[in-house]
Amino acid sequence: MYDPRQTGQKSSFTAKKIHRGCALRPRYVRVAFMNKKTVPELIARLEALYPKALCTLDYTEPYQLVVGARLAAQCTDERVNKTTPALYAAYPTLQSLAEADVSSVAALVRPCGFFNSKARDIVAMANTLLTAFGGTVPGTMDELLTLPGVGRKTANLILGDVFGAPSVVVDTHCIRLSNRIGLVKNMKDPVKIETALRKLLPENKSSDFCHRLVMHGRAVCAARAPRCAECALRDICDAGRRAIPDAPARQ
Numbered sequence: 001m002y003d004p005r006q007t008g009q010k011s012s013f014t015a016k017k018i019h020r021g022c023a024l025r026p027r028y029v030r031v032a033f034m035n036k037k038t039v040p041e042l043i044a045r046l047e048a049l050y051p052k053a054l055c056t057l058d059y060t061e062p063y064q065l066v067v068g069a070r071l072a073a074q075c076t077d078e079r080v081n082k083t084t085p086a087l088y089a090a091y092p093t094l095q096s097l098a099e100a101d102v103s104s105v106a107a108l109v110r111p112c113g114f115f116n117s118k119a120r121d122i123v124a125m126a127n128t129l130l131t132a133f134g135g136t137v138p139g140t141m142d143e144l145l146t147l148p149g150v151g152r153k154t155a156n157l158i159l160g161d162v163f164g165a166p167s168v169v170v171d172t173h174c175i176r177l178s179n180r181i182g183l184v185k186n187m188k189d190p191v192k193i194e195t196a197l198r199k200l201l202p203e204n205k206s207s208d209f210c211h212r213l214v215m216h217g218r219a220v221c222a223a224r225a226p227r228c229a230e231c232a233l234r235d236i237c238d239a240g241r242r243a244i245p246d247a248p249a250r251q
């Protein structure tokens with residue numbers, strides 16, 4: 001069975017025990033369950049479970065991934081994928097999207113929710129791409145963050161999927177699973193989680209790793225009812241080990 005002690009890893013419990021009663025005890029002991037030595041096993045298992053680490057948003061042009069990511073806020077990728085064909089049928093080019101009437105775009109993206117603000121951002125984003133970047137999606141974090149409606153999550157998605165650059169997409173699945181598995185400890189802030197994961201993950205694996213976390217979150221580790229008993233990560237997952245102590249992982 002996987003044992004963090006054999007990898008030189010201190011669990012949060014052990015760390016607390018070491019400092020108990022010590023005058024120099026830090027006020028907060030925040031030690032994640034997993035570390036650089038144990039992460040490769042997690043990566044390998046996720047790769048075996050989900051050989052194809054694919055983005056679940058449909059797109060053919062890079063700018064369409066920016067549009068899809070904006071629409072995906074507070075919405076499922078599935079619904080976005082059902083919505084975008086009509087949008088691109090009405091506005092088949094970046095130029096036509098930039099010239100579109102915002103209310104017409106809003107009507108088309110209505111199923112995705114928050115349709116007025118999403119439509120405003122999409123049309124503004126298309127204009128910015130044309131005026132500031134010659135109609136192409138830029139390839140740096142700083143440039144991507146200048147696009148209306150684009151935050152670090154979307155920028156990382158573009159960097160990883162369009163440019164193949166090292167990236168860490170911190171979405172709701174990533175936040176939930178990173179905490180449960182023990183990649184981070186009691187962290188909710190996406191930027192802090194991104195920083196922590198960048199330290200743990202090899203650069204060439206980080207983008208696909210995040211896609212696989214999403215896939216595992218959807219398949220097994222749901223927000224309300226994680227199915228730890230069926231999970232192949234159970235013996236290397238902090239929450240799984242606490243939920244079902246001593247049980248071997250499902251092979």
Ligand code: SF4
Nearest residue numbers: 221226228231237240
């Ligand atoms: S063991 Fe449970 S908490 Fe851990 S990843 Fe699997 S389903 Fe999620």
